[in-house]
Amino acid sequence: MMNAPTLHVIYRDNHLLVTAKSAGLLAQADETGDPDILTLGKRYLKETFNKPGNVYLGLVHRLDRPASGIMVLARTSKAAARLTDQFKKHRPIKKYLAIVEGALEGNGAWEDHLIKDGRNVRVVSETHPKGKHASLAWRALGRQGGATLVEVDLHTGRPHQIRVQFASRGYPLLGDLRYRAATPFDGQNLALHSYFMELDHPTRREPIGWRLEPPPSWGSWFARERAELFDPDTSIPWPG
Template sequence: MPNFEIMDTTQTSPNIPIIYEDNHLLVIDKPAGVLSQEDHTGDPDVLNLCKAYIKKKYNKPGNVYLGLVHRLDRPVSGVMVLAKTSKAASRLSYQIRKRTINKTYWALVEGQTPVFGEWVHFLEKDNRSNTVKAFKSQKRNAKESRLKFITVKTNDNFSIIEVDLITGRPHQIRVQFAKEGFPLWGDHKYGNPQFARGKDIALRAVKLELEHPTTKELMILKAPKPTGQPWSMFEY
């Protein structure tokens, strides 16, 4: 059961650390503030940057195939998997649908969280405003959303938590913790409106466990634990 951490970079602007690469997968450490996929802003995005990297490194003519099988919100950093073949994309998407890919995040939230917990909410997304609402009970058009967490560190005002997603809904960690009274540091949308809009938030995908789409080997893909503000208020 090999573990993979940072091995190279894409040599693009912005530069993206590479955690693992073979003929089927490209696994990166997405920087905070970079889009997963292009949008109306025209700002740099992971998909096009990584396509440029592959095209240059392997001297590929024409268009480069790269499948986006999951996303991280723009202000979120960490482990992200891209598929270099359509077969790999299909098999990874199947694992995501079957919830056999395990995703672990670190978040820094306001308040003192319980030592551990498992929460269920029902999330409803408004596509027009790109916001999500959480409800404690079933509501029409709302999707059941589950996560488990443990508290890694806490002080008088903040906590670092490790979160295992059981479901993967848009903005899930941000919305569920805000609903329970523990908004993420830096989250203008669901937390303190005094934070600047678009600012990085204290949420990082630190580990992803999946089955390799062709070898069937269990892979544990890790990004370095977060550093700098606001994480530096804790020692770990």
């Protein structure tokens, strides 16, 4: 159970609530009863605007519990419907940083078919009747201590997609014991951070985006490469 979870708000208007999700925080409530972004967001809006009764807040996409990064929530049902449609059509631009075991160089694009098998996800053949297409592109940014920092452009949004596509090729994410990683990260979470998101604003119908630096748990991992990637004038520092 997490102690005193904090909702880190990085953007808010009448239609959107954009947060920096800490690693270990659920996207929405589950059977564990542990803190989650959606419940914290509703509480935040209720307290900030002194709203009586229930507060609407819509979940339009997800981020794995042990990952950190940008999460966009909808403050109205109209915004939720329009944003959900965007994510279904893979309109938003979603970029991640991941630290993987092993040495990767250059860049690449991977196409797989994935299936959820209990709590895990695995790669299956293209002809598998339940396999779902998964696509991403990656670029190696640097190497340090037997690990590689990669930038991932996520084209689809399958459960555990980045984790499984890298692990299936022998490059599990640091800390991802579920998918055979041998190197820990910060004790219980992953070296996976959703650092950039761009989508069409649900009412203004114009692009809006955010670039968020990784949390302190990343320590000194790839400090030089991260300094080159995050311009202080255009990036949002991790809150707090």
